[in-house]
Amino acid sequence: MAVFNITNTSQDNISDYLNTASDYDENRTVDHEKVQRIMNVVTWIIISVGLPLTLVAIYALYSMVRGDHVAPIYIINLLISNLIQFCCMIVEMATDMEHDIEDFFHSLCQFASICFMVCIALERYLLIAYPLWYRFSRTIKISVAVSVAVWVLSLTFTLPLFLVVSYMAEKIICCIFLLLPLPLLIFFLGGTIRALSASRVPSDEKRRIVGTLVLVLLIYTLLLLPSIILVVAEDDTLDTWTLNNLSAMFVRLSPLADLLLYVFMRKGIIDKLLAAVCCCRMDSNDSSRRTKSNNSSRMNSNDV
Numbered sequence: 001m002a003v004f005n006i007t008n009t010s011q012d013n014i015s016d017y018l019n020t021a022s023d024y025d026e027n028r029t030v031d032h033e034k035v036q037r038i039m040n041v042v043t044w045i046i047i048s049v050g051l052p053l054t055l056v057a058i059y060a061l062y063s064m065v066r067g068d069h070v071a072p073i074y075i076i077n078l079l080i081s082n083l084i085q086f087c088c089m090i091v092e093m094a095t096d097m098e099h100d101i102e103d104f105f106h107s108l109c110q111f112a113s114i115c116f117m118v119c120i121a122l123e124r125y126l127l128i129a130y131p132l133w134y135r136f137s138r139t140i141k142i143s144v145a146v147s148v149a150v151w152v153l154s155l156t157f158t159l160p161l162f163l164v165v166s167y168m169a170e171k172i173i174c175c176i177f178l179l180l181p182l183p184l185l186i187f188f189l190g191g192t193i194r195a196l197s198a199s200r201v202p203s204d205e206k207r208r209i210v211g212t213l214v215l216v217l218l219i220y221t222l223l224l225l226p227s228i229i230l231v232v233a234e235d236d237t238l239d240t241w242t243l244n245n246l247s248a249m250f251v252r253l254s255p256l257a258d259l260l261l262y263v264f265m266r267k268g269i270i271d272k273l274l275a276a277v278c279c280c281r282m283d284s285n286d287s288s289r290r291t292k293s294n295n296s297s298r299m300n301s302n303d304v
Helices: 011-063 072-095 098-129 131-137 139-161 167-179 179-194 203-233 241-265 269-303
Strands: none
Touching: 011 072, 011 241, 072 139, 072 241, 098 131, 098 139, 098 167, 098 179, 098 241, 139 167, 167 179, 167 203, 167 269, 179 203, 203 241, 203 269
């Protein structure tokens, strides 16, 4: 490089070092470009697979909404927020840059997605822990009102991030809104597991409810929590380029993972899979109990 053209012979070592450093920077730039191309390909695959499946899932869940079946409403709103995120991804990939409007709607839908995940977990928890209250209190009007409140709340928290606010205020908003769902999801899962024995809900419905809560917690912790931690922490000592790209890819995968919630709402294959898992666990417990009983009987016979 012309900048590092040093003619003094006593400075050969410095020259070699600078040339080596420049070659390293060029190789790193090339690696960044390769990684960026791979991420673009993966993003287009996510869009091409997730967008049509989301539309089909929304239509199928909408047909399930009846006077006595309110559960899909929160999942429908979750999938609608994911649908808007897919549209934002298309705009970003097509123009090869981020726009303020696209970034605003993407953040709004991410906030709404987290809120609807909490609503889904809360509803599943109430169905197990308080079945009578849930049966007489659930109505479509209440679910629609809660959904509207979630969108308004998400808009209320998103607007300050794009207005002129202080850095500390942005940190506080992110900490409150993005980290609060984690203890709530853990509480709902633990409370549901504790209340399973006393619940009169059918066994197949119990398996679907627990599977839904576990899936929601995994989606939040594995796909969304890394990016939330980076937003809150922002440690300059870390390799922010790699971490930001990995967390961004995880966030792009989350709308695709949310489609599994639709699978847990449908009876059929998932019931057979969950029943097989539970049967295997029961068989292993039975075999261990039999082994213990056989060992105890042998010890008693030896004592005699």
